[in-house]
Amino acid sequence: MSIRNLDALFTPSSIALIGASNRPDSVGAVLAKNLYEGGFAGPVMTVNPHETAIRSTLNYRSVAELPIAPDLAVICTPPNTVVELVSELGERGCRAAVVITAGFGEGNHAEGQALKQAVLDAARPHQMRIIGPNCLGIMAPHAGINASFAHVAPTPGNLAFVTQSGAVATSVLDWAVNRGIGFSHMSSLGAMSDVDFGDMLYYLALDPHTHAILLYVEAVSEARKFLSAARMASRNKPVVVVKAGRSDDGARAALSHTGAMAGADAVYDAAFRRAGMLRVKTLDELFQAVGTLASGVRVKGDRLAVLTNGGGIGVLAVDELAEGNGRLAELSPETLAHLDTRLPATWSHGNPVDILGDATGERYVVALEALIEADDADAILIINCPTAVADSFGAAQTVINTLHTRHLPVLSCWLGEAAGAEARRLFADRRLPFYDTPEQAVQAFGHLWQYHRNHELLMETPPAVTDLPEDAPAKANAIIDAVLNEGRDVLTEPEASALLAAFGVPVVPARQARDGEEAARLAAELGFPAVVKILSKDISHKSDVGGVKIDLTSSEAVSRATEDMLARVRQSSPEARIEGVNVQPMISRPGAFELILGVAEDPIFGPVILFGQGGTGVEVIGDRVIGLPPLNPLLAREMIERTRVSRLLKGYRDRPAVDSEAIVLALVKLSQLVACLPRVVSLDINPLLADAGGVIALDARVVVRDASKPRAPMTIRPYPRELAQDIVTQSGQHYRLRPIRPEDEDALVEMLRRSDRSDIRLRFFAAIKRFDHAFAARLTQLDYEREMAFVAQPQNADSILGAVHLIAEPNQERAEFAVMVRSDMKQSGLGYCLMQAMLDHAQRMGITWVEGEVMLENDAMRRMARELGFKEQELERGADSVAISLKLDHAADDGTDAGKAAAPEGSNDGSKNDSKNDSKNSGSAPGSATTPAESAKPD
Helix, strand or coil: CCCCCCHHHHCCCCEEEECCCCCCCCHHHHHHHHHHHCCCCCCEEEECCCCCEECCEEEECCHHHCCCCCCEEEECCCHHHHHHHHHHHHHHCCCEEEECCCCCCCCCCHHHHHHHHHHHHHHHHHCCEEECCCCCEEEEHHHCEEEECCCCCCCEEEEEEEECCHHHHHHHHHHHHCCCCCEEEEEECCCCCCCCHHHHHHHHHCCCCCCEEEEEECCCCCHHHHHHHHHHHHHHCCEEEEECCCCCCCCCCCCCHHHHHHCHHHHHHHHHHHCCCEEECCHHHHHHHHHHHHCCCCCCCCEEEEEECCHHHHHHHHHHHHHHHCEECCCCHHHHHHHHHHCCCCCCCCCCEECCCCCCHHHHHHHHHHHHHHCCCCEEEEEECCCCCCCHHHHHHHHHHHHCCCCCCEEEEECCHHHHHHHHHHHHHCCCCECCCHHHHHHHHHHHHHHHHHHHHHHCCCCCCCCCCCCHHHHHHHHHHHHHHCCCCECCHHHHHHHHHHCCCCECCCEEECCHHHHHHHHHHHCCCEEEEEECCCCCCHHHHCCEEEEECCHHHHHHHHHHHHHHHHHHCCCCCCCEEEEEECCCCCCCEEEEEEEEEECCCEEEEEEEECCCCHHHHCCEEEECCCCCHHHHHHHHHCCCHHHHHCCECCECCCCHHHHHHHHHHHHHHHHHCCCEEEEEEEEEEEECCEEEECCEEEEECCCCCCCCCCCCCCCCHHHCEEEECCCCCEEEEEECCHHHHHHHHHHHHCCCHHHHHHHHCCCCCCCCHHHHHHHHCCCCCCEEEEEEEECCCCCCCEEEEEEECCCCCEEEEEEEECHHHCCCCHHHHHHHHHHHHHHHHCCCEEEEEEECCCHHHHHHHHHCCCEEEECCCCCCEEEEEEECCCCCCCCCCHHHCCCCCCCCHHHHHCCCCCCECCCCCCCCCCCHHHHCCCC
16 A cells, blocks of 8 residues: 555646647647646646647657656557656656556456556556556646546546546546536546555545545455555545446355355445445435535434425435435424424424425424424425425525524425526525435435444444454364365364354254264254254255255154155265264254354455345345454444344344344354454355344354465454563563554543643643543554554553554555553553564564654653664754654664664663653544544643
8 A cells, every 4th residue: 555656646746748649639639738728837748759849839759858857747658658658757757657548458458468567567666656557547626737638627626536437537527517516636547557546545535635535436456455545534534435336246156155145246335334435326426425425414313304395295205215315203292292383283293294385484494493403303304395375485595594504404405497496506505405306315314324324333432342262263273174184175064063163153062973873873962853964065055955854853753864864865966975964953942033144255355244134045035234354243233233134133023132242242253253264265154043042053054275275365454463462561560462452442541531631741742631532532443454552451450551553654664653651650661662562563564664753841752762763853943842763674774673672771761661751643644543643632
C-alpha cells in the first residue's frame, strides 16, 4: 500500500503530454485541448516527433528535448512505445504517469500482459507511479488539471469519483455537470496495473478538498489493502460504492454448501459493509446517496414517520419502506391524541399521517411539530401533492420557516413538475434534502440509516471475546496432520467433530464403525435412539444418497440399518470409497431450529464465513449472509440479524426464543478456527440445532489441504495474539505486554483518568477532561495491517498501566509513535519496555523511520529518545515542541541498533521511564484510529 508520489498525479508542478496531436478528434488532440484549457498554473509541455507546435505552443520532438523534468506525464502513444517512454521519463525524474493507451492485456492476452508488466518494471527503479493503462485519465479541478479525453470538464467541488470504467466516468461527468455537481478528483483507473482503489482511498481519505468518496467498482485487487484503506477513509468521510455484476454466478466450491452459496457479489457486499461503506445499486442512486449525506441530515434509527396530504402517495412511501429501507414508526397514544386535537376529524389517525388534500401550510406545521416533539420516529418524510384547493408553494415556505436552522432529520418530497418546481428550488436554496418521488425519498432514508449503522459498527466497542483453550490449535493441527498423512483431504465426521470440539463448538459424540455388528455395539455404548450415517470422503452430502438413518431404538435396528445402508450406497455410488458408518446418539430437541454455519474461500477476499437457515433445503431457502473474519460478538450478532430466520429465532407463539448468545459464540469460535487453521479449505456445519438450551452441531464436513498450498490471507488481519509476551523491567517487575483490543476501551480510559492532567497534556498536546467513546475507540480499534498499540498489564489483572501506539504511512516507510504510562507508574521502567516493543514491531513491519513530536518541557521523554538513538529537529520558530526521528537499523547507514535498544550502561532508570515519556502522533491521518492528538476533545 502506498501513496508515494500520488501528489505528482494531482498536484504536479509540471505536466508533459506524450503523443499530443493536431489531428482533429484524435485522443492526443482532445488531451491537449483539455490540458491547456483546464486552468493548470504550471507548464504543460507536449511531445510529438512530427510536429513543431501543438495548439500554437512549442512542441518537443522527444522526452530528451523537454526543458525540465515533468512531475506528471500523460502518455497516449502506441503500446509498444510505452515501456521505453516510461523508462526515459523516470530517468529524467518524472514521478507519475497516466497511460491512456489500450492494448496491455485486456482479455488476458499474454503478450499484452507481458507488456503491462514491462511498464511496471520500467517505472519501479524510479518509484514512478502509473495510472492505467487503458483509462480515460484523471481530473483535479482544484488544481486546474484535466488530463483526460472526456468531452466535458468538471467544476471544482468536494466529491471524489474513482472508477475502473472510462465510459462510466464520462456518463457520470455529463450527469453531474448538468446538475451543478462539482468534484475534487475524478480518476479513471483502467487496468489498475499500479495505482488501484486502495491507493486512491488512502490518498483521498487525507485530502482536505474531498468530503465524500464515490466508487464504481468492477473488481478489487489486493483485497487487504483495499479493506484497510476503505476502513480508514470511512471513519472520516462517507464512502459510497456501486459494484458492477450483482449476479450469483461467482465463485463455486463443489464440496461445500458454503462455497456454492457465497457467490462473488455476496462477498463484495460483506466487504463493503465491514469497511463502513454504503453500497447502492445504480449510478443515480449513488448521487442521490451522496446528496443526502452531504445535506448534513443524520439519523440514529430506522423508524420513519410519513406526513402527507395524499393518502395514496403515503401508501407508496410505505411500500418502498417495506422493501428493506426501514420501518414505519409506531405513533404513541399520546402523539395520536395530540394530533386529534389539532387536525381535522377525518385525518388518517395513524402513520402515514394523512392531513388531507386541502392541507394548508399551518396544518403541515401543526402535524410536523407534533411529530418532532413526540420522538416516536427517527426521521420524518414530508410529502406534498399539488391540489386545486391548497397552495403547495405556500406550504413549502411555511415548513421551511418552521425548520429554519434546526438540523432535524426531515426529508421532503414536493410532487408535480410545475407546481412542485418552485418549492423544490426553495428547499435547495436552504440546503434541505428534497426528492422528486416518495420512492427516492424513502431510499434516501435507507441510505442514511444504513450509513449510520455501518459507521456505528466501525466504531462500536465489542464485548470481550472468550479466549481459546491454549491447546486448541495443537489438537486441531494433529487431526489435520493425520488426515493428510493418509493421503486424504476430507475429514471423517468423527474427525470433523473432534476438530470443532477443540475450538469449543458443541458437537454430538461420534464413533466410527466398519459394519453392522460394530455399529450396534457402539450405539449401545452411546445410548439409544441412535443415528447412523455413511462415512465416505467421496460423498459430500449424505442425505442425497440415502446415507442417513435416524431414530434407531435398538442394537438390531442399528445393525440392520447399517448393513442395508452400506449395500445401497455401494450399489448407487460404486465409485465412492466407503470407510463404514458414523454412529451417534440421536439428539431430540423438538422445536429447535436448523441453522448452517460455514467457511469457504473467495479468490479475492480469502476466507469468508456464512450463516443462515440450514437443513436439507438450505440452497432452496437461500436465507444466508456472508461475513469476513475475524468476527467479534458484535459483528456475529449483526450477521444473524440480517437473515430472515433471525425473526423466528426470537420466538413466536408457543416457541420460545433461542439462546442467541450461543449462536453468536459459535460464529466467533468458527472465526477463531479460521484464523488459527489456514489449512482448512472449507467447512460446513449443517445443521446446527439451536433452541433455548443452546446450540449443537449435528453434522460437519471439513476439507483441508497441505501447507505447501497456502490459502489467500484473511482480508482483515486478525488479532495478533502471537505478539503477546511477558516482560521484566529493569527494576525486576513482571508485566504482560500484548497488542491492544477493542474491548480494552474501558481499561484504557481508566488508565487516563488515573493519570495527572499534566501527563495527559504532554501525551495529547491538549488539556483533555473528558474521554468519550469516539476518542477511546480511535485508540483501541486498530487496523493491525498498518498500526499497532501495545498495552502493559499486571500479571493476572485486566487494568492497563501503559500503552504505546504506532501508526505507519500507507507505504510503510515512516511511522509515528505515542507512548504513555500511568502517572503512578513513573520511574518503573515500563515506559522503556513499551518503547522497545514498539521499535521491535516497527522493524517487523519494515518501517525505515520512526518519528514523533515531543513538547519542549518533556525533558524525560527527550532524554530517553536521545538514549534510544532518536535525533531532534526544531520545528518552526517559537514552537513549543520538537520533532524526533530514528532510522531503524535494517535500513540505517549509521549503525543505530534501534530495534534492540537497551538502556545505556550506567544510566539512571528514572530518567528514562518517567510517565511523561510521550510523543504526539502528529502527522498521521486526521481522525484515524491512532491519531490521539486529532481525536482529543478538550473541554
